[in-house]
Amino acid sequence: QKEVEQNSGPLSVPEGAIASLNCTYSDRGSQSFFWYRQYSGKSPELIMSIYSNGDKEDGRFTAQLNKASQYVSLLIRDSQPSDSATYLCAVLRNYQLIWGAGTKLIIKP
Amino acid sequence: SQTIHQWPATLVQPVGSPLSLECTVEGTSNPNLYWYRQAAGRGLQLLFYSVGIGQISSEVPQNLSASRPQDRQFILSSKKLLLSDSGFYLCAWNHGAPNTEAFFGQGTRLTVV
Numbered sequence: 086q087k088e089v090e091q092n093s094g095p096l097s098v099p100e101g102a103i104a105s106l107n108c109t110y111s112d113r114g115s116q117s118f119f120w121y122r123q124y125s126g127k128s129p130e131l132i133m134s135i136y137s138n139g140d141k142e143d144g145r146f147t148a149q150l151n152k153a154s155q156y157v158s159l160l161i162r163d164s165q166p167s168d169s170a171t172y173l174c175a176v177l178r179n180y181q182l183i184w185g186a187g188t189k190l191i192i193k194p
Numbered sequence: 195s196q197t198i199h200q201w202p203a204t205l206v207q208p209v210g211s212p213l214s215l216e217c218t219v220e221g222t223s224n225p226n227l228y229w230y231r232q233a234a235g236r237g238l239q240l241l242f243y244s245v246g247i248g249q250i251s252s253e254v255p256q257n258l259s260a261s262r263p264q265d266r267q268f269i270l271s272s273k274k275l276l277l278s279d280s281g282f283y284l285c286a287w288n289h290g291a292p293n294t295e296a297f298f299g300q301g302t303r304l305t306v307v
Contacts, residue, residue, distance in 0.1 A: 180290065182288075
């Protein structure tokens with residue numbers, strides 16, 4: 086079992102709809118959780134961080150964390166073609182970031 | 195504000211040649227520094243990390259090495275490149291405190307031919 090798992094996709098979502106990206110992790114001792122966006126050929130950029138159970142909203146993005154079920158998700162409302170990218174989930178454990186392989190998201194106009 | 199610089203952006207090197215990639219961070223002190231490699235369509239593979247000058251931890255045994263000669267400088271090297279060293283190399287930093295996200299340099303696309 087991988088430490089951080091994501092569906093590789095591609096996940097295809099119509100423009101204007103909600104995109105839902107999921108990530109599960111294996112270590113209950115994980116402390117912090119991050120979502121990064123990576124455009125093709127570019128480096129990852131931080132979108133959201135979440136540290137406690139529940140939802141955290143930032144503009145069109147909402148991160149959800151459920152430590153009991155060991156999953157973290159990212160919702161993108163009103164999806165735009167510019168949201169098309171690979172989304173990486175990262176989990177902080179003992180000061181080390183553990184990365185998922187990423188989910189490729191395609192927003193169809 | 196903090197910035198991270200990584201160069202070069204692209205590099206084409208012959209098999210057996212040496213490699214030196216450099217990364218510097220500005221606007222902060224005593225950062226944790228990381229080198230990652232990302233193969234096409236794959237996730238991030240941690241190669242090395244450093245919590246201070248001269249302190250290097252290696253995650254994956256290979257023909258690469260890293261050095262941290264100054265607090266905010268991290269160098270990735272190889273004496274002889276292999277074809278399998280091709281990939282997208284990323285330098286990143288974060289603070290050595292809990293709940294701290296990482297920030298990435300622009301990356302170096304290395305092609306070994």
